Amino acid sequence: MNLLQFLLILKARYKVILITFLITVSTATVVTLLLSKSYTATTSLLLNYKGMDPVTGMVLPAQLMPGYMATQNDIIQSRNIALKVVNQLGLDKSEQAQTQFRQASKGSGDIRNWLADLLLKNLSVKPSKESSVIEISFNSADPNFATVAVNSFAENYQQTSAQLKVAPAQQAAGYFGQQVKVLRDDLEQAQSRLSAYQQEKGITNPEQNLDIENMRLNELSGQLSMVQVASIDSQSRSANAQRSSLDSPDIASSPTIQGLKSESARADAKLAELSQRLGKNHPAYKSAEGEANKIRSQLHEEAQRLSNSIGNSASINQQREAQLRSQVESQKKKVLGLNRLRDEMSVLQKDVEVAKKAMDAVTQRFSQTSIEGQSNQNDISILNPAIVPTSPSSPRVLLNIVLGAFVGLVLGIGFGLFAELLDRRVRGRDDISIILGVPVFAVIEGNSTKTNENLLLGQARKLLTSN
Known part of the structure; x- marks a missing residue:
């Protein structure tokens, strides 16, 4: 099939293509309009981290620590942060949330973990490839809740990051405190041995x-x-x-x-x-x-x-x-x-x-x-706090209509070609040559009417039938 035959088939089957296109676009438009609106709130965090080993005191720049940004992504999307968001917002105390939990889990499990999983499903984290900025986004049907939730995730991530940073130092402080006591006892014993030796030998200078x-x-x-x-x-x-x-x-x-x-x-x-x-x-x-x-x-x-x-x-x-x-x-x-x-x-x-x-x-x-x-300093700061979104992030009506139009056009062309395969007809001289298996030697041009053309096509069908 060459391009001319393809265009002739499209021209002949334009009704099938048009109907399929209109149905697909209409369906996409209706479905898009019927879908519930979803709002996305986004906050940006700046990570200015310098890793320090609390035991050795060595400082390592963040860019020298492999997987640092991936680690921060995992921390933000951890169940620990989600549970803190649930506690901070008091979601487990909502009657509607408790009802939905009983319906979904039939009373088994923990509502806080269930709510944390729901929050994590609507949470997305996007780190920057060339900077130390991380964007946290949260989708919800309620724009106000989306804003509150994403800001709560950012705040709890800040607090958790500070705790994770301080915890090794506190453990190291406890370890060093024990070592100070042991070494102080060793020093006192060494000084006692020296003093006893001087007294025993009568040594002053x-x-x-x-x-x-x-x-x-x-x-x-x-x-x-x-x-x-x-x-x-x-x-x-x-x-x-x-x-x-x-x-x-x-x-x-x-x-x-x-x-x-x-x-x-x-x-x-x-x-x-x-x-x-x-x-x-x-x-x-x-x-x-x-x-x-x-x-x-x-x-x-x-x-x-x-x-x-x-x-x-x-x-x-x-x-x-x-x-x-x-x-x-x-x-x-x-x-x-x-x-x-x-x-x-x-x-x-x-x-x-x-x-x-x-x-x-x-x-x-x-x-x-x-x-x-004892330090409460944090290396993570909120660069752009989330604000209440004024327009929904989904569904995207124009984008869905454009995609529906593209899909409808593709489906229409496909249905047209499928209809042509079911009912193959002569659309041009190339079709006659393919059907009869003989080349076309001449084309008579003139004021031929549609009747003559139909007559010619009818004769071709008879020859095809007789063969």
């Missing part, structure tokens, strides 16, 4: 005590070094004095020894002189010899006394060295003990510092989450 004891150890070490040098020197002098007393420098330098040596030399010289003039048994010689021996005896006694004095000095230095060495060893033990006490106390002080830092950090987070838990 370990650093100052250690410095004083170190200074004393250094002084004793210096004194010990000096005494050791003196002891070595005195021992050497004592040994020299004991080997050769008169040749010892310490003894020889004594004025008494030097005087006795001079007197001994004079006595020896006098004795030598007398030995030349007198005999050994001469009284004068005997007297001089006794004097010389006496002087020599005094010299040896003085030398022995000085040698003993040098030995005593060496012995004293040795004793002093032993005492100082003992004191140094004792002081070293004391310093080492203080170091050990300081290290042990340092561990206890470190425990106190760690416990204090932990408690300070948790206390800070506890204060922050407590403030957040």
